[in-house]
Amino acid sequence: MPQGTLDMLILQTLVLGPAHGHTIAYAIERGSEDVLQVEHGSLYPALHRLEGRGWITSFWGTSENNRKARYYRLTPDGRKQLTAQTARWDQVVRAIGRILKPAEQK
Amino acid sequence: VSWRRFFKREQWDAERRREIDAYIDIETDHNIARGMTAHEAREAAQRKFGNRTLVQEEIYRMNTLTFIDSLARDLRYALRGMHHSPSFTAVAVLTLALGIGATTAIFSVVNGVLLKPLPYPDPDLLVGVWQSAVMQGRRVNNASLAPPMYFTYFDQNQTFEAFGAWSPGAANVTGMGDPEEVRTVVVTQGVLPALGVQPFLGRWFSSADDTPGTPETVVLSYGYWQRRFGGDRGVIGGSLVVSSRPREVIGVMPASFRFPDADPEMFLPQRFERAATTPNFSFRGIARLKRGVTLAQANADVARMLPAAQEAVQIPPEAMAALRMGPALRPLKQDVVGDIGKVLWVLMGSVGLVLLIACANVANLLLVRGEARRQELAVRAALGAGWGRIARELLVESAGLASIGGVLGVGLAYGGLRLLVFLGPANLPRLAEIAIDPLALAFAAGVSLLSGLAFGLIPVFKHAGPRIAGALRGNSRTASLSRERHRARNTLVVGQVALALVLLVSSGLMIRSFQALRNVQPGFTQPEQVQTVRISIAAAQVAEPARVTRMQTDIVDKIAAIPGVVSVAFSTGLPMETEYRINNFITMEDRPVLPEGQFPPMRRYKYVSPGLFQTLGTRFIAGRDFTWTDIHEKREVVVISENLARELWGRPDTALGKRIGVGMADGWSEIVGVVGDVYDEGVHQSAPATVYWPARESSRDGFVVRAVTVAIRSTRTGTESFLNQIREAVWSVNPSLPLAQVRTLGEVYTTSMVQTSFTLVMLAIAGAMALLLGVVGIYGVISYAVSQRRREIGIRLALGAQPRELRGMFVRQALALAAIGSAIGLLTAAGLTRLMASMLFEVSPLDPATFAAVAAILLAAAVLASYAPARRAGAVDPLDALRAD
Numbered sequence: 001m002p003q004g005t006l007d008m009l010i011l012q013t014l015v016l017g018p019a020h021g022h023t024i025a026y027a028i029e030r031g032s033e034d035v036l037q038v039e040h041g042s043l044y045p046a047l048h049r050l051e052g053r054g055w056i057t058s059f060w061g062t063s064e065n066n067r068k069a070r071y072y073r074l075t076p077d078g079r080k081q082l083t084a085q086t087a088r089w090d091q092v093v094r095a096i097g098r099i100l101k102p103a104e105q106k
Numbered sequence: 107v108s109w110r111r112f113f114k115r116e117q118w119d120a121e122r123r124r125e126i127d128a129y130i131d132i133e134t135d136h137n138i139a140r141g142m143t144a145h146e147a148r149e150a151a152q153r154k155f156g157n158r159t160l161v162q163e164e165i166y167r168m169n170t171l172t173f174i175d176s177l178a179r180d181l182r183y184a185l186r187g188m189h190h191s192p193s194f195t196a197v198a199v200l201t202l203a204l205g206i207g208a209t210t211a212i213f214s215v216v217n218g219v220l221l222k223p224l225p226y227p228d229p230d231l232l233v234g235v236w237q238s239a240v241m242q243g244r245r246v247n248n249a250s251l252a253p254p255m256y257f258t259y260f261d262q263n264q265t266f267e268a269f270g271a272w273s274p275g276a277a278n279v280t281g282m283g284d285p286e287e288v289r290t291v292v293v294t295q296g297v298l299p300a301l302g303v304q305p306f307l308g309r310w311f312s313s314a315d316d317t318p319g320t321p322e323t324v325v326l327s328y329g330y331w332q333r334r335f336g337g338d339r340g341v342i343g344g345s346l347v348v349s350s351r352p353r354e355v356i357g358v359m360p361a362s363f364r365f366p367d368a369d370p371e372m373f374l375p376q377r378f379e380r381a382a383t384t385p386n387f388s389f390r391g392i393a394r395l396k397r398g399v400t401l402a403q404a405n406a407d408v409a410r411m412l413p414a415a416q417e418a419v420q421i422p423p424e425a426m427a428a429l430r431m432g433p434a435l436r437p438l439k440q441d442v443v444g445d446i447g448k449v450l451w452v453l454m455g456s457v458g459l460v461l462l463i464a465c466a467n468v469a470n471l472l473l474v475r476g477e478a479r480r481q482e483l484a485v486r487a488a489l490g491a492g493w494g495r496i497a498r499e500l501l502v503e504s505a506g507l508a509s510i511g512g513v514l515g516v517g518l519a520y521g522g523l524r525l526l527v528f529l530g531p532a533n534l535p536r537l538a539e540i541a542i543d544p545l546a547l548a549f550a551a552g553v554s555l556l557s558g559l560a561f562g563l564i565p566v567f568k569h570a571g572p573r574i575a576g577a578l579r580g581n582s583r584t585a586s587l588s589r590e591r592h593r594a595r596n597t598l599v600v601g602q603v604a605l606a607l608v609l610l611v612s613s614g615l616m617i618r619s620f621q622a623l624r625n626v627q628p629g630f631t632q633p634e635q636v637q638t639v640r641i642s643i644a645a646a647q648v649a650e651p652a653r654v655t656r657m658q659t660d661i662v663d664k665i666a667a668i669p670g671v672v673s674v675a676f677s678t679g680l681p682m683e684t685e686y687r688i689n690n691f692i693t694m695e696d697r698p699v700l701p702e703g704q705f706p707p708m709r710r711y712k713y714v715s716p717g718l719f720q721t722l723g724t725r726f727i728a729g730r731d732f733t734w735t736d737i738h739e740k741r742e743v744v745v746i747s748e749n750l751a752r753e754l755w756g757r758p759d760t761a762l763g764k765r766i767g768v769g770m771a772d773g774w775s776e777i778v779g780v781v782g783d784v785y786d787e788g789v790h791q792s793a794p795a796t797v798y799w800p801a802r803e804s805s806r807d808g809f810v811v812r813a814v815t816v817a818i819r820s821t822r823t824g825t826e827s828f829l830n831q832i833r834e835a836v837w838s839v840n841p842s843l844p845l846a847q848v849r850t851l852g853e854v855y856t857t858s859m860v861q862t863s864f865t866l867v868m869l870a871i872a873g874a875m876a877l878l879l880g881v882v883g884i885y886g887v888i889s890y891a892v893s894q895r896r897r898e899i900g901i902r903l904a905l906g907a908q909p910r911e912l913r914g915m916f917v918r919q920a921l922a923l924a925a926i927g928s929a930i931g932l933l934t935a936a937g938l939t940r941l942m943a944s945m946l947f948e949v950s951p952l953d954p955a956t957f958a959a960v961a962a963i964l965l966a967a968a969v970l971a972s973y974a975p976a977r978r979a980g981a982v983d984p985l986d987a988l989r990a991d
Contacts, residue, residue: 021125022132039156040133044126045164052168063128065135070125 006046008089011074011082014056020069021047047072055081115169122165130155177502184503194475195507197882198468202511202557204875205464207518208457210542210550212868214523216450217549218540224439225364225539227302228394232366232438233404235259235269235391237412239429247434251389253378254418258411259391260296265399265407270296271376271389274368274685276813278644280842281347282334287642287846290348291370294378300394301366308342308357315356315375322353323375328361330371348374350646350842364538366392366442392438401435408433442535445944449865452942456612456872459605461557463879466598466605469561470883472504473595474890476565497566504562505555512554516542519550534864568594595887596923602883603927604934606876607964611935612942613873614956616866619947623859629784629793630681631723634852637823638680639832639845642813647842651803651810655737657839658801658814662715664835670822675718676801676814678711680851681784682858683815688712692797694754695765695774709750710786710794713801713811719745719781721817722851727751727758729779737802745779750795766797773806775799788858790947815847823850865945880964881971888920889975899979900987909980916979920972921965928961 006028013019013027024047025040050056055078063069074082130151137147152158188195223229239249251259256271263269272293279286298310306328315323324346326335335341345352359373376389395404409432416426476483483496520542527537542550630636641661643654658676665674679686688711716732718724727748736743744766751761758780765774783793803810822828829848836843856863892899899912939951949956 020128020132022129025129040129040154041126041156041158041161044122044129044161045168048122048165048168063132065132067128067131067135068124069128069132070121 006043007050008082008085010043010046010050010072011055011078011085014072014074014078015082018059018061018071018073020061020063020071022063022069024072050078054078115166118169119162119166122162126155126158126161180499180502181506183499184506187503188506191475194471198471198507199511199514201464201467201879201882202508202554203514203518205457205461206508206512206515206550206553206557207522208515208872208875209454209461209553210515210519210546211522211526212450212453212457213549214519214542214546215526215534215540216454217543217545219534219536220443220447220450221545222536222539224366224442225362229439230437231267231395231397232300233393233395233401233435234438234441235393235408236434236436237408238432238434245430247436249429249431249434250387251391252387252419253389255415256294256378256389256391257380258415258418259408260294262411262414263393263407265396265404266300267394267396268296268299269391269393270294270298270300271391272297273376273389274370276640276642276846277349277372277374278642278647278842278844279334279346279348280350280844285842285844287640287844288330288348288371289369290372290374291365291368292374292376294376297392300392302394303360303363305357306360306363307339308355310357311373311375316377318377318379322348322351323356324348324353325357325359325373326355327359327371327373328363331358348372349644351644364536366438367535393435401437405433405435408435444535446535446861448942448944449861452612452945453865453868453872455941456609456869459609460872460875460879461553463602463605463876463883465557465561466602467879467883467886468504468507468557469564470595470598470886472500472561472565473568473598474886476500476568477890477894500566501559501562504565505558508554508558508562511557512550515554516547516550519546564594564598592887592891595890599880599883599887599923600927600930602876602880603924603964603968604931606873606880607928607931607960608935608938609869609873609876610960610963611931611956612939613866613869614960615939615942615946615949615951615953616862616869618949618953618956619945620859620862620866622948623789623862626785626789628681628789628855629722629724629782630851633855634850635819635821635823636680636722636851637818637820637828637832638815638847638849638851638854639818639836640813640815640847641676641836641843641845643840643843645812647840651808654810654812655802658715659734659737660839661816661836664838665816665818665832668820668828668831668835670820670828672819673717673721674816674818675715675721676816677714677718678801678811678814680815680817680854681722681786682788682854683847684787684858686813686815687786690768693767695767707753707795710796711799712796713799713814714745715801715814718798718817721819722784724784725782727780727782729762729777731779732800736800740802740805741800742773742775742805743778743800744775745781745798746777747783747793747796747798748780749783749793750797751777751780753795790859790862817851862945862947877964877967881967884920884924884968884971885975887923888916888972889978891919892916892975892979895979896982896987899982900984903982903984904988912982913973913976913980916976917969917972920968920976924965924968928964931964932957932961 009028009031010024013024013031019027021043022040025043028043047056047058051058051072055075056072057075058070058072061069061071130148133151133154134144134147137150138144142150155161224232226232235251236247237249237251238245238247240246251271253271259266260269270293272291275290275292276287277290279288293311295311295313295316298305305325308325310325311323314320326341331337331341341355342357344355346355347353353374393404395401412431412433416431419426487493487496523540523542526534527540641658643657648654648657662674662676665671678688689708690711691706691708693706714732716734716737719726719731728751729745732743732745735741746761746766748758751758755761755764761777761780764777766777767774781798784796785791785793786796787794801811801814818832820828833845836845902912903909935957936952943951
């Protein structure tokens with residue numbers, strides 16, 4: 001899975017509210033309709049990278065089953081980034097769609 | 107990567123570990139909820155997570171600069187290595203510190219004296235204004251200015267921004283405690299504008315100050331102002347009695363100001379009479395060129411003005427024509443630095459060689475160490491350490507050694523320079539400007555790194571090469587037998603010996619030169635037993651010439667009465683007091699008409715009292731000395747030197763009774779004595795032909811010598827009580843006479859050889875260091891060979907070889923290396939010593955005795971250096987040696 005895609009999926013997940021790594025991993029796994037089968041470990045370097053860029057921040061909290069867990073939250077910067085990347089993504093999808101459509105219509 | 111994260115990476119690492127733990131805990135909880143056993147649940151969680159180590163490492167790498175991180179690791183490793191072998195480290199670091207220190211020290215001198223621009227604004231525009239002239243058939247480039255020429259140049263030049271003339275001198279300061287003689291520079295108004303340095307306080311001389319008839323003024327140096335006035339700013343406008351005349355203090359120069367080629371304590375205005383036409387060629391010109399003017403254009407400008415300038419000087423036109431004067435302007439820096447450049451570059455080259463030898467030594471040590479670490483490196487290579495990785499590690503180690511050596515070396519250089527400035531070789535110009543400045547520090551850093559690279563690369567190529575894995579296969583026993591393994595180290599030792607030989611030959615040549623100088627009979631005897639003091643009687647103090655002579659006679663009488671004084675006399679300048687020399691023309695009664703275009707000879711003049719030759723120990727060849735009767739009865743008599751007698755009349759005794767004079771119309775003096783030649787310019791130059799006039803009032807124009815050096819022969823020279831008695835004797839005649847130049851003739855004599863002895867000492871230090879390092883190198887190679895060949899030695903001994911033969915085997919090996927090195931060194935030295943020919947005295951740069959002696963010394967040193975390890979070979983116990991592996 002390309003790095004940019006994973007980053008976008010993480011940011012997308014956090015739009016709904018803060019979450020810890022375990023939740024994010026399962027959310028991505030489900031959200032991509034099990035297409036993106038990854039080892040959950042590979043999520044963590046990505047989280048670290050996004051935090052380094054200032055798109056997300058982290059804090060220690062307590063999980064639903066009373067475990068200490070590190071939670072991540074989207075920063076305003078991250079939100080902007082997500083919007084920009086989603087917009088670009090949409091553009092690409094639309095462009096591809098326009099190229100493909102005439103062929104379908106024939 | 108943010109630096110905050112880089113420095114907190116340990117903490118970040120722990121954080122991530124805990125986070126991953128949290129994931130696994132949560133996933134385990136979920137799995138248990140799905141009905142797995144605790145054990146299964148954890149294993150499944152770990153599977154779900156994937157490779158934990160990989161993830162952690164990936165995050166760690168994100169937080170660090172890999173290069174710096176591993177460099178730090180290499181450094182730590184290197185430091186640990188140094189810590190583990192302290193003797194290796196100490197020897198290597200000390201060797202490098204010596205090499206780098208010596209190189210840095212000499213570089214600082216070269217930098218301060220030769221490279222640094224003069225400390226004036228736009229120093230490249232400054233020139234010394236000289237003329238060239240033909241003297242005694244030879245063209246010389248240092249004919250100085252006479253006052254009429256100064257005026258011509260000052261008024262008519264088109265290429266000078268500023269121009270002035272100056273001369274060094276001395277003056278008495280009285281009226282403030284004990285009378286004192288101070289060093290002065292007498293300058294015309296243009297000198298400071300030329301140098302471009304503003305005074306610290308007050309103002310510089312104006313054209314009013316150097317016009318005769320106006321109030322007298324003086325400008326102080328910062329040092330004198332601090333010393334005598336404690337830095338009191340109120341001194342400006344105050345009065346100071348200099349040469350018995352009150353002068354207004356008008357300025358103080360800044361602390362950083364240095365006068366080129368002199369170290370004056372005060373500046374006095376030069377007040378030339380416009381009308382003066384005397385041919386007094388004793389002023390040095392200095393000019394600042396207009397921007398954009400080249401030296402050639404300035405020379406052309408001077409050539410244009412020369413005819414007018416020469417016309418203004420009162421010398422017969424045909425005599426002037428014979429001088430064939432031309433312009434000889436040169437950069438002021440060349441004036442200041444003089445001919446010391448060659449010596450310094452030779453020294454720079456020598457210490458460079460010492461550094462090379464030091465590097466070779468350290469490379470050798472590293473090679474030995476590398477041998478010991480061969481197995482370790484091979485194992486690491488086998489475990490996947492790349493060639494570059496091992497090479498870098500070895501280089502980091504040598505760079506570390508070089509850096510420590512460099513830091514110590516700068517310390518050594520600092521100490522060495524302090525010592526040098528303290529010893530202050532009199533002929534080293536710009537001594538005060540020598541310091542370890544940023545450029546010298548950068549030089550030291552560069553030299554350290556370069557040498558680290560130089561000696562570090564050799565073990566890298568030997569040990570980090572692609573064949574490294576081979577070391578694993580062969581054990582040390584078979585590997586040590588291969589000849590190829592020793593080649594690098596043998597080559598290094600041969601190189602060391604060759605370089606050491608070059609250095610020893612050059613210091614040997616200097617020693618021979620010094621011996622030759624010492625062997626010259628200087629024209630005086632036991633100079634250390636001649637005390638000198640210089641006394642000047644200013645015209646403002648005692649006007650009448652007759653009284654000056656009487657005062658000088660009285661002083662001689664008083665000093666002669668001091669216990670322990672053998673004899674006492676005085677002269678305008680003692681032998682080798684080059685700062686007081688006088689040259690003038692002589693004419694001969696028996697040669698009244700000179701051939702067309704010829705010119706009376708110009709010879710050394712000295713005005714001396716009776717008894718001078720006896721006091722100095724100068725031999726009489728013929729005739730007699732002056733007597734006090736000659737002085738008192740004003741007899742027209744003169745003594746000349748042997749070489750002048752031979753030059754003019756062929757034989758010393760035929761000169762007696764002949765008459766000579768200063769000019770044709772001035773009357774004649776009869777030659778009553780001929781004395782042995784005195785090496786007045788120093789023993790390295792030929793003795794000048796000299797005329798000795800009696801020191802008394804001239805019966806023609808009332809001229810009298812007012813500044814004389816008194817020579818006192820006694821075994822009590824230099825003692826405080828003796829000097830006090832001399833001071834009292836002088837002050838009993840006149841209490842306001844200062845005593846200057848209190849020293850012995852021995853010191854003057856030593857100073858005249860200072861360039862040779864300075865070069866000699868520096869080269870000898872370099873040579874000794876080279877020899878020592880070479881001996882250490884040979885010792886190292888032979889003892890290593892012995893330790894590596896223990897097994898072979900054991901076998902030979904077991905088969906009946908005699909210890910003596912084994913010892914011989916190793917000594918022969920050392921001799922062979924030294925012989926090859928010496929042969930190369932002899933050839934190199936033969937090529938290089940030509941460069942120092944101008945520094946030698948009566949010794950050929952290819953002096954066979956020196957070359958042979960040095961080669962013999964080196965071979966003997968090789969035998970000595972190899973004998974100790976060779977003895978160890980002879981003492982090997984065969985059983986031990988064979989059992990060892």
